[in-house]
Amino acid sequence: MTDAARGGARGSRSERERAGVSLPGREEPPFQDRIGAWLDERLHLSRFARQALDKVFPDHWSFMFGEIALYSFVVLVLTGVFLAFFFEPSLTPTTYEGPYEPLRGLEMSDAYASTLRLSFEVRAGLVMRQTHHWAALVFIGSIVVHLCRVFFTGAFRRPREINWVIGVTMLLLALLNGFTGYSLPDDLLSGTGLRIMYSVILSVPLLGPWAAFLLFGGEFPAEQILGRLFVLHIFLVPVILGALLGAHLALVWHQKHTQFPEPGHTEANVVGSRLWPTYALKSVGLFFLVAAVLTGLGGLVQINPVWLYGPFDPSQVTSPAQPDWYLGWLEGALRLFPNWEIRAFGFEIPEPFFPAVLVPGITFAVLYAWPFLERLMTKDQAEHHLLDRPRDRPVRTAFGAGTLTFYASLFAAASNDLVAHWFELDIETVTWFFRVLVLVLPPAVALLTFLVCRALRDAGDVRLTHLPLSSVWRPRARSTHR
Amino acid sequence: MTARTAVFVAVALGIAAGACTYLSDEPTPFRPPGVTSDVNAEQRGLELYERDCAWCHGSAGEGTSFGPDLNGPLDGGAYTHFMLATGQMPLEDPEKRAAPASPRYEAADIDAIVRHVETFGGTGPGVPTPSPAAGDIAEGAELYLDNCAACHSSTAVGGALTSGEVVPDLDGVSPVVVAEAMLVGPGCPNTSRTCGPGEGAMPRFELDERSVNSILRYIEYLQRPIDEGGAPIGRVGPVAEGAVALGVGVVALLLLARWIGTRTGDRE
Incomplete structure (x- = not known):
């Protein structure tokens, strides 16, 4: 019946066409156009869409670092949702009866047992778990690279201070979420990390024990902690991260992206590609590349084989024990700080407070404050949409290089036991080596960076490899043809 | 001298220094020459002990100023076999620190030496x-x-x-x-x-x-x-994982971003 009716309708239309009869205005537009029109009459989207699709973004490959982080986050959410279906965030003891023979019959937490189940029984569970973990490591890595790009090119200057603050907050939350995720499987390695975190919180003067008990719900290893970490890890922090991500991108949209100084680029224009089609296609391509690299790592390279580490037991420990790379600088600071007994106002301040609370506290305070600190120093109140070349700002570049060297040295020091093992050295020698390195290398790198940048700036448009060495040590008058 | 020359000189010096370390005289490990006589195991053990061990431990395991005595409460078959099978003994130089290495003797010779040392006064466990x-x-x-x-x-x-x-x-x-x-x-x-x-x-x-x-x-x-999940990258945990994540993952993505983020013709 319906078929016949449709056939009839088609027939009549083709008949009209054959007869050359066309009634303007009577022809119904295609269905999707009618939907579009219906929506547009109510929401007035077409003007916005037209503007949005035509919006121009500057082209430079270094502007895509933040997008790598964004797409890693997307991969994290997708794989994380999958994992959440199977993971049980509970420290309730259970006897393992699964297929992994070496641990069968042992008592372990539900969390660890469900991680084993994810790894050995759930279809695609292991590749999802590994991709999730690799994505976390790459996520934070790309945030740091993006941060460096923004820092060294001065993209944080007025009017973009707010986005800088949002970005630093996202880095902080990413570190927090990395650590909570690392702790969830309740294996021997991550349990050791959680133990260290508990001690670090305890070390805060006056507040420490209260804060630790409040957070963990009792003496370590407290029953409640895993459920709390889980809520933080899969709900609270990702939601805040997502919201800040939206704000971060909206501000880039609203304030427009910065661009490098080039012929034709001014403080008042934006030269680049339109969102549609060039930029959108490039960005979608990047998403596929990010997803490919992360799932490639997840399928080809083992990460966190918790079945070998064994279930967490407070009486056991494994070595070497390091945190994931993004907390390596904290671990290194803890390993290098001497075991001084420091007393103030009649209280002993526990030694972990200095490397593990004060160092990150100062780190993030300076990071947050940098745009404002720099303005205090340069007295520069103007708006900037053109980026700096790092060589043109020797002080900032030198400060950044020195700071990076400091954290890289701390990071390397977190592996002091492995360095000692691999190079057949005494671990104390290695520790002392890093103590000296952490204090000596950053100023040296900063000084060298300053001298090279100053020479490059004053030499005009010269490549680093063509810089006369003599000009590094002797400042000379700025050339006029900068 | 430009920075490029300086970098070149530094790299060349580094390679030269590395080559010197590599080519410098490695001490040749001690390899006792094979014995062709048809001695029995007892004689073989005595012979090898006298030749390679008695220098420092004394011909009856009583010890000398170069090495400890082998007659303690834990000395005996197990400890002797352990030290020989892990290649920690014999030492070329008694002042050198013993470290695990490939064993210097064949299994039969180790057993022969162990049996000989067991005739001393050590009361430790046997193999x-x-x-x-x-x-x-x-x-x-x-x-x-x-x-x-x-x-x-x-x-x-x-x-x-x-x-x-x-x-x-x-x-x-x-x-x-x-x-x-x-x-x-x-x-x-x-x-x-x-x-x-x-x-x-x-x-x-x-x-x-x-x-x-x-x-x-x-x-x-x-x-x-x-070994589910791919390459085990040394089984040392997060240090190797971090190296792969940064050295492979992030670096690959930066190169890919450069690849798709640079228009043809923009590259120098």
Whole structure:
């Protein structure tokens, strides 16, 4: 019946066409156009869409670092949702009866047992778990690279201070979420990390024990902690991260992206590609590349084989024990700080407070404050949409290089036991080596960076490899043809 | 001199320095020449002991100023076999620190020396004959994580201790040698005259036969574990993982971003 009716309708239309009869205005537009029109009459989207699709973004490959982080986050959410279906965030003891023979019959937490189940029984569970973990490591890595790009090119200057603050907050939350995720499987390695975190919180003067008990719900290893970490890890922090991500991108949209100084680029224009089609296609391509690299790592390279580490037991420990790379600088600071007994106002301040609370506290305070600190120093109140070349700002570049060297040295020091093992050295020698390195290398790198940048700036448009060495040590008058 | 020349000179100097280290005289390891006579094992043990060990330990294991005596309460078959089978003895230079290496003798010669040393006054345990297959792997996992993982690592890759002690990797170590280590407690620096078996870095474990077999079975498993998930990258945990994440993952993505983010013609 319906078929016949449709056939009839088609027939009549083709008949009209054959007869050359066309009634303007009577022809119904295609269905999707009618939907579009219906929506547009109510929401007035077409003007916005037209503007949005035509919006121009500057082209430079270094502007895509933040997008790598964004797409890693997307991969994290997708794989994380999958994992959440199977993971049980509970420290309730259970006897393992699964297929992994070496641990069968042992008592372990539900969390660890469900991680084993994810790894050995759930279809695609292991590749999802590994991709999730690799994505976390790459996520934070790309945030740091993006941060460096923004820092060294001065993209944080007025009017973009707010986005800088949002970005630093996202880095902080990413570190927090990395650590909570690392702790969830309740294996021997991550349990050791959680133990260290508990001690670090305890070390805060006056507040420490209260804060630790409040957070963990009792003496370590407290029953409640895993459920709390889980809520933080899969709900609270990702939601805040997502919201800040939206704000971060909206501000880039609203304030427009910065661009490098080039012929034709001014403080008042934006030269680049339109969102549609060039930029959108490039960005979608990047998403596929990010997803490919992360799932490639997840399928080809083992990460966190918790079945070998064994279930967490407070009486056991494994070595070497390091945190994931993004907390390596904290671990290194803890390993290098001497075991001084420091007393103030009649209280002993526990030694972990200095490397593990004060160092990150100062780190993030300076990071947050940098745009404002720099303005205090340069007295520069103007708006900037053109980026700096790092060589043109020797002080900032030198400060950044020195700071990076400091954290890289701390990071390397977190592996002091492995360095000692691999190079057949005494671990104390290695520790002392890093103590000296952490204090000596950053100023040296900063000084060298300053001298090279100053020479490059004053030499005009010269490549680093063509810089006369003599000009590094002797400042000379700025050339006029900068 | 430009910066480019400076970098070139620095790299060239570095390569030259590396080449010198590589080409410098490596001490040739001690290799006793093969014996063609048809001596029996008893004579062979005596012969090898007199030739390679008596220099420092004395012809009756009484010790000299170069090496400790072999007549202590823990000396005997197990400790002697352990030191020879792990290649820590004989030393070329008594002042040098002994380290695990490939054994200097064939198994039959080690047994011959062990039998000879057992005729001395040491009252320690003899060479054990464990059977890992009789152990329970899960029990072994628990015992291993309780007692061994703190130093040898939960993945048996070994590690470092304070004051230069090296915890050996258990890969390729035979069950007999591990059982001996548990019986004797090795790990004394041979340069120390005050430290003997049982006082070294590794504690002595007095465990029943079943527990020993279970631990050995789990260690055998760790030497060839279930390797789901791809390349194991050294089994040292987050340090290697971080290196791969940054050195492979992030670097690859930066290069890919450069690839798709640069228009044809923009590249120099």
